[in-house]
Amino acid sequence: MLLQGFLKTVRKIYFSHNIVLWLILLVLPVGVSVFMLGLFSSQIVQHVPIGIVRQDDSRLADRLESKLRSSPVLNVKMICHDMAECEHAVIRGDLQSFLVLPNELERRALRLESPVIPVYSSGQNYLTNMFATKEIRAVLSSAGSEMFTAQMDDPVKTEIHSVGNVEGNYQGFLGLGLVTALFHLAAMIVGVYVASFPLRDHRVREMLGYARGSRFTLWFASVVPMNVILWLGMIGCYAYCHRVLAPLTFDEFVMTAAAQLFMILACSGAGIVFVGVVGVMRIATGAAGVIGSPAFAFAGQTFPVMAMPFAVRCFAFVLPLTHALKIQSMMLLGDVSMAPAWEVLKVLIGMALFWNLLGAFLMSMRWKQFARREAEYEKKMQTAPEASA
Secondary structure, X not given: OHHHHHHHHHHHHHOOOOXXXXXXXXXXXXXXXXXXXXXXXXXXXXXXXXXXXXXXOOHHHHHHHHHHHHOXXXXXXXXXXXXXXXXXXXXXXXXXXXXXXXXXXXXHHHOOOOOXXXXXXXXXXXXXXXXXXHHHHHHHHHHHHOOOOOOOOOOOOOOOOOOOEOOOEOHHHHHHHHHHHHHHHHHHHHHHXXXXXXXXXXXXXXXXXXXXXXXXXXXXXXXXHHHHHHHHHHHHHHHHOHHHEOOOOHHHHHHHHHHHHHHHHHHHHHHHHXXXXXXXXXXXXXXXXXXXXXXXXXXXXXXXXXXXOHHHHHHHHHOHXXXXXXXXXXXXXXXXXXXXXXXXXXXXXXXXXHHHHHHHHHHHHHHHHHHXXXXXXXXXXXXXXXXXX
């Protein structure tokens, strides 16, 4: 009897031509995640095209050009005859930056006059400009400090490697962090939608009828499928980019999957609590968006949490995303003790239990309230014809 009620309720909630639910439950989170993972699949910034305007033909100018060519971040694409030629190349997009090796460069350096080498960059791409100008300054500073030491004609070339990132791209770090943040927000919104649509459509009594009158069955049938679907979708996105991750042991995989599951449980539970508190889908969705949308900025992935103000650190701590990303980073880097991850996982488990138990209590009260209203409305509609007759 209980199983039949559960299956019937699940069928009515999830398979009654509810296109919007499946869009926010599966299509949008997985589709956007795959798109972002593809977006961040390119290599770490390398071979940024730059130009050089050589006004000096000294050995120092030759040495600087040689060092710039040996840098893996830079690609000396043009040697311009004048500044106008390089400026036009930047405007066309052929170059990102260019520098000028001025007249009497070596003579001024030998006289310890600290010659100034101007660097010009495009104003369109701030992040790429930062990489290019930082590398140019590093190369020039290094060459300047070595002026009075024995030099090799061919500078030593360097390679760029990243710890725990086999392919040297952003999928394993920034991309996967954004995917986790996306599912963090999606779980809240899906929790709001699933919990609120019987209230919005005045179908509480109907849903309780499918659940054989059991509010526990209605709760279970509402919560379990959406969390399982979101969790499997999230694991699928991780499997999609498995080629860029450091190999995970079985224990590391279980820990990562558990963190994802309890994060989704906590977020969907929080979304349900919003509905239980306000009872209106529009307001609850707005609350989920306000809390979930900026979560990635406070989760420690792009800026250290300990460097934030105390109030912001408190907000970051109550976000399930913060703890899920912490476990994810530990497992993806490898060779990290499982004990710290277990401590973080306990926090996520506590969050999941708290939000779901509170959500179950609040929604039970809401269902009881709305069922009574629906019964009174139906009774009123039935007595209205009789009164008019």
